[in-house]
Amino acid sequence: ILVLVLSSQYIISHVLGEKILECVPRKRERERVWELCSKCLTRMPVQYVIEEWDFRDLTLKTKPPVVIPRPETEELVSLVLEDLGLMQEESHTTDLRSLEVGCGSGAISLSLLRSIPQLRVFALDQSQTAVCLTMENANRLGLQDRLDVHHLDVIKDADVILSKCKPVDFLVGNPPYLLSQDMDTLQTEILGFEDNSALDGLSVICLILALSSKLLTQRVYLELAPYHPPVIQQLIEEMRLGLLYLETRCDLTNRPRFCILQKKGEDEVI
Template identity: 30%
Template sequence: MKIKQYRTHFILELTPIYDSGEAESFFYLILEEKCHLRRIDLALNPDLTFSDEEIQDWNSILNQLKEEIPVQYLLGKASFYGLDFEVNPSVLIPRPETEELVEWILESQKSKGNSQNVKIIDIGTGSGCIAISLAKNIPNALVFAIDVSEKALAIAKKNAKINGVNVTFFKKNILETEDLEQQFDIIVSNPPYVRELEKKEIKKNVLDNEPHLALFVEDNDALVFYKKIAELAQKNLSQNGELFFEINQYLGKETIDLLGKMGFKNIELRQDIYGNDRMIKAKL
């Protein structure tokens, strides 16, 4: 079968679940990963074909996409801040909004001139996307990252190696941690923040496949991770250091109030590309 014909079939099969643009993006993402062919290659060679074996492989992927398994898990990789990351159901798939948090940290660091070694800790690192992107883009940084999940840390360590950076990883339950044991210039976290009551807003492909440990918090204690990390920052944030959070879009005011009551200053809230309250920067 011609690849162009299969593309039409692939998109039609997925459009009851995804919009046609997203279905088409899946097709070209898989085409590049599986066949090392780009959109331009297909445009220049419209008679390219799939073998019967390749069609079987594609049909298997298509059926899993119909079950709303994320394409990143099917391919075992995701892109984040221009880097490739291995992903599996032990870690969240990196999000574009989190790229904006990384960009903000880099902007802030650039404004300081990067004159000294910067010590950074990423709390709840998951795939390692934040820590690794910062290590890649701040050459003089000493980067540490912690997570409660052994499986997540195994993926993060692999991703650090893939991207050629040095990050020191630790297994630690942050809610049971009393001290980070050193001073850090940047403390950053994208902790679990989705309340149980918000589950109805979560897409099925996320709810059924991504790790709930990294997503959800109890409705009556939604800021539990922010409070704990802020307490640690009170002890372990260096003079002129900065605390960065990705936050629940519905709890921007509450998170600001929490940090203000804990003595943080220069609290700044930013929205993401979708216009949602998404990230906070604060100092002591």
């Protein structure tokens, strides 16, 4: 019930065209509110109901089944921006290139583009719907000129990705990280509406690490599950990819969430 009440508040704000409730809706607005609230009764996430959501300083279009940007991902962007800022102060580099694997709605790439004027981003996703949504958001925000989005699958199209994207200064992503056995425990709002293939799979992370070793000049930033950091450290050692595990950062709930890796043998910084 509480979720529905909160969702209804977002819906009313959306119909009124305001971010904050300031007035009581008129009759036609009340009818529109009821229409959208009816969708919430089907357990559709409010982000899909109102077809947009705020991410940092951006308002992004949302569409099922593309995964909805999470608060933790905002933390990932902040981490990357802070790290890059420190490295740029040391090197005075003017041009940067990055790759995002699994761009979804474009939240990560577009936030980075908005904050770093000298950045060019290559983004890819296995879902054509996600690719189109990222481009739609980029066009709405006026960031399309520095963004290349490709409909590519990291599992099937590794060679194509290498030819199109190499080299990049850093790779950033929020890849699938739930275990298959945990999928049945997800909320109906997630399991019934979001792309499950974008939520499940450690194999994708292994492929991202393998790609990173071939096209990276500097660092990898990944948002993962709290149980993943030691797994990633072990993979780095076993796969012998020429990557160094730098550190694990915690999210606001103090859970180990973000992994930072560096390419070995690179003394230069961005």
